[in-house]
Amino acid sequence: MTRSSASPQTTNPTPAIEVCNLTKSFGNFVAVDNISFSIARGEIFGLLGPNGAGKTTTISMLSTIQKPTSGTAMINGHDVVAEEDAVRKSIGIVFQDQSLDEELTAYENMDFHGRLYRIPGEVRRKRIGELLALVGLEDRKDDFVKTYSGGMRRRLEIARGLLHEPKVLFLDEPTLGLDPQTRNHLWEYIARLNEEKGITIILTTHYMEEADRLCDRIAIIDHGAIVVLDTAENLKNSIGGDVVTITSPDPDAIAGLLTAPWVSSIEQHDGLVTIHLQEADRHIPGIVTAIHQNGIGITSLSVRKPTLEDVFLHYTGRTIREGGATGKEAMRMIYRARGG
């Protein structure tokens, strides 16, 4: 407990988070499969993956909510199993599912939290005021949370997660269900927090744009395993220079057709063919000619730089939204607590 607080952050080489062969099984099902990574102090680290990838389970283990089946994890030099309390003191967490008391006001929710973390009264009141102002809720601070919109609740939860000034902040899908404007606002805020207070942030998301904009490094996680881990830039570069997307009535044929060595990879999905290649502008005429010569139609064709979406597709063979993500997401927003 004293180890990390005794030495200033800049001279402390201990990583904020050190995960080693972490595994979580539920019965025979392996939800998190032997993952290892290390997060530096002051980093914003993203866990990007589809529904059920194991993001929340990973966060739960790192935040002492669930015990790992095997492997170890250290937060600020403290073991999540052996030094639960020290870990709890140094982390803040915004859960994926709502975790506010709706029968209390926003201020009371904050105050309850501040007292749990034993923040002295004076400091507590001051910080609550500041944080509520920061998330734009100071006008509504004495309203019951049950009268809040989803976005307001989310902002309140984020403010609450920061109240005790954690060294490491976990954000589990922080912008899920928020409108684009609020989402943007929160992104800016998260980035600022990280910059000004040096808080290490680990966030999970299945929004590519969120991961791309915020995270210093991104781990793509699928079926409980880390598929690839790097900066967004490197991830995009790793899959080849350009992306050509072709819509066609017969995508199978196209996929079988393009076997030239300059095609780094080719995936097809939902009637779309996605081709990764270097110097697309030089090869497009060849592609189009080849397709036409084989009597296949092209509905549309576009060329662009790769996005994280392409990276994801490349490494997992699926788009992140496959498998009814949107439906589940909508369900989740109807807070699971409602009506039990």
Place this chain on the structure above:
Amino acid sequence: MDIVYTIWLRSVKRYLRSKSRIIGSLGMPLFLMLVLGFGLDSVVQIPGMEEGYMDFIIPGIVAMSVLFTSVFSGIQIIWDKQFGFLKATLVAPVSRLEIMIGQTLGGATAAVIQGLILMVLVLLIGLHPVSIAGFLIAVGFMALIGVTFTALGIAIASRMEDMHGFQLIMNFIVFVIFGLSGALFPIDGLPDYIRPLTLADPLTYGVEGIRYGLSGIAQVHPFTCLAVMASCAVLMIVVGAYLFRKIQS
């Protein structure tokens, strides 16, 4: 202590704000009191008590109100679980024992307030006045009932996934704990096969304790009542704390 106070405060705030619950749960006890009390007042003669049946059951009805409120308060942890609030509490650097004690005291406080509201109403209806000392004794026993059964509620809630078993448990509490207690009938007149059950029911001692406070007459010695209720309170806190330690959010 700060943590216990924090949890207690929230619990009491929530209770005081649930106006419909406070008023709603006065209905049943008042109904019972009016129907049984006035209805049987002239018919039933309690041996060793000059007052009528009405005066006899008032402590029992007060105990019932405390019992229901406290079990309900304890079980409310399931809602905290479902609303995710419990998770946020458990991830804080506080011990589960502190959380459990705070919750128990909060539930017990709510239960005593509920019992007091009922007592005031009863005074308006026409219970004969009691001495300050007697009143305090009654409140003390109400507090012990409150602690015991809030802790029981927490123990049950710690083992329950959701509200599905809730009705079953409430029925058990009503029929077994309340029904067997000496709330509505004198222990002395019981047949031999029920008497041991009534004497094994902790609520019996709570009711008798309140009865001693309010009317000065009890069939169980008040010290026995105190010893039994205090032991039950401690025991239930231990059991509740043990089960709560293993609660999965």
